[in-house]
Amino acid sequence: MITNGRFSLEPKDKFKGRIIGYRHLQCLLLSIGLAVIFSMRVNISVAIVAMMDNKGANPDFPEYKWSQETKSHILSSFFCGYIFLQIPAGGWSRRFGGHLVLLLDVIVTSMLALLTPLSVSLGGGNMLCALRFCQGLLQGVTFPTIATLISKWAPAEERSVLQTISFTGAQVGIVIMLSTSGMLCSSSWGWPGTFYLPGLLGLVWAAVWFIFGASSPRDCKLISADECAMIEESLGHDKEKHELRAKFPVPWKQMLTSKHFLVLIINNCAHHWCFWTLLTQIPSYIQSVLGKDIKSNAFLSSLPYISSLVLTLVICPFVSWFEKSKLLHPTVSRKIFNTIALWTPIIPLITLGFLSPEQSDLAVGMLTIIVAITTFIHFGFAVNHLDLAPNFAGTLMGIITSAGNVMSIFAPLVVGYIVTDTTNVRQWRVIFSIAAALIFFGNLTFLIFGTAKIQLWNEPQQSNTLEIEPLKGKIIEMENTQTNAAKNYEKV
Template sequence: MVTNRKLSLEPSQIKFKGKTIGYRHLQCLLISLTFGLLFAMRVNLSVAIVAMMDNKGANPNFPEYAWTQKTKSHILSSFFCGYILVQIPAGGWARRLGGHLLLLMSITMSSIMALLTPFSVNLGGWPLLCALRFCQGLFQGVTLPTIATLMSKWSPIEERSALQTYCYSGAQLGIVMMLATSGVLCSSSWGWPSTFYLPGVLGLLVAILWFIFGASTPRDCKHISVEERTMIEESLGHSKKSDEIAPQHAVPWKKIFTSKPFLVLLFTHCTNNWCFWTLLTQIPSYINSVLGKDIKSNAMLSSLPYITMLALSLALCPMASWLEKSKLLNATVSRKIFNTIGHWTPVISLVSLGYLRPDQGDLAVALLTITVTINTLAHFGYAVNHLDLAPNFAGTLMGIANCSSNVMGILAPLVVGFIVTDTTNIYQWRIIFSLAGAISFSGNLMFLIFGTAKVQHWNEPPRIVQETEPLKGLVIDVKKTDDEAEEGDVRV
């Protein structure tokens, strides 16, 4: 009795022969630009809402809204309420419909809704604004599972962490673009509505580029060279037959939710997002209320940590790619080293933030910059682990993890709204920063103990055990899968 398996080399045994720059890098660039503008539409409200609630210092020609801190928290959280709903099914949609179509739909609809935001808030106030942000969250909910699915088809194993980090760096690009320009935009003749118009228009332009040049897989791409396509497929161990069968491979839900490496990844992802979204949604308010900066300097200071984060992320990509190609570090060791630096170093700066005096504004900005910048190293850690554990289900794993972790995007602003009743009270902010630091520490501790970069057995479809030659006197079960077939299945 034998199985119908074919002998194959492990990824680590395959010599990498890819060109330095290829069409896969153009795909990463398009994904990065798309992701950046989607993120810009996600975070623009964090700065715009400061001007919307206090417009005298920005542009008095536009309306001002007397919203309470709790109402503000509801508005900031509404996006995530829609965002988390489609995370889990999005991975399956990307496998069946193709990542190209889903990402195109996401950027197009999000851009249209961004353009409609100023009109909606003037028409229906904060309830209609919450409803629009909820719908925008629905369309952006497919983004990360789709990117994970695209990268599982486009990124060679030897370039996995670098290419995915290039894609994720679009988030910092979008944040920088939005935070750095929002102060000027709010004070311009266009007022705070321009913080929604700018990313909306740019998003539609990028949608056109993605429609023309984007592709779900190398085989679907008309412009890629045969050599580069072959190199990618050989690195990933793909064949035409296996690619056609993969979408019909049922998701092993039970094995996923009982997999210790994935559960640890899920927990680490959640703890990272608590820290990330606490800072991203609250830095403008902290700088405005505690440090007393105006809207222009607020926007520039808020963007500074993400400028350095983007620069460090792009600078480290070649080094991470070299480490993977040279095989100097085991993948698991590499993930844990980068994740530890990215999670535990910011713990010190986060806790220190809560013990600064209001007159130590420069030091506060420096600590915020260190906290956000160093966290970018986690992109080479837990953020790539979905592709490590199960390349065939990378989108589904990312959808599950991102759904759970973005609950933090809902809870974090609500917790801030509950604890920080007086935004000028540094002692209340101390609780927020200390809590974020403790959560970040615990996430990486679990990843260090239980995390791994090994491909899990449930990544591959079950293979049928076949009888190659009838043997007299033996009864053989021929319909059992690899997991079920054991020596005990052969009976005299």
């Protein structure tokens, strides 16, 4: 085991923590919260089909004759707002606590979801774009905040598994929303129900999170003293260092010039382009190319994400054992899982562009494989920011997701520009080929430049000088942690 003072850079050889503890409740709450957040994010994918064509849906609600260009603007407006608060969110979570930031995020986003049907009736497509922009702006803090919370709650030995459990909520939210949205659109609630239901659930979750959530074990009143001590010992946190780390300046120059970090941005951009192209366009593809009605469309749209969720639950224990056994170097392990996640879907993606409506079952099978297999990214580049710099996990996540969501803006717009006739399979072929090319390039860069080694800039550069603490007149001696980190880095 390699250590730097009290801070462990590698998991301990023998893990002494309880199998189930309060940290698991925190991750479960984060997972459920992320499910609610994602249900408010993806509800528009099926709702907009019913809003533009109410055949198969409840005809008692308004129908809007928007063009494909307007539809693309509506689908991408969320991501236009999503990119702005990603980077500062990591700093806010470190300063004010992830508990408060996430609580406010969900409450306000839920209120906007409840106001969506009224906004559309008053302002049409323009008002819907504005509201989705605001929702995206607020939800931009979600992943950096969750990353900060996980960095405080997850022992080094359980890091990958607890992050995967937390992030699995995104798949749960997608599955639930896509699988129920067809029934909601056809019910007495109509398409507004796809906004009312997740909005109400968001407010319920916020109340539970307010009571049981906490920014860190040290801030939690319900955790046992033994579990709190175990987590902080694993992460190397003591009160003095905990306070100092909260004040560390972000090493922007070293971070933004690190090839190992930049490759994570490239991979996330490639993955986001593919993921959000499929997520926002699968309902339209299934309806226009495969000729399915709104109810079967909703089920088929959710099937790939159901498979992804099941696969995640199946492989999580295996990956946990695999990583703890240390059969392979962590860098090799990350690259293997990343390759499975990003290169396996390439052939199915290209194949989709050559299928006819008569091969709808095969097309759904290809979509299922593509989405399900990408769950392996949770053990590849998606967790790599915690390897590189756990002290700045929230900030790294903010930069990565902010860059990736630029792709989420352009992907629907490119689809709207290329696919002028949604029944033309040749136009869809171009869309799927672009996605395949991007994920091929993304994983290629990770294979060349990716690493699981902790970076020197994870610890601040300090010198052995005496500083007078303001207002208290107290003299403290600062440690030269940069030197220790450099020595440990060479041993990894």
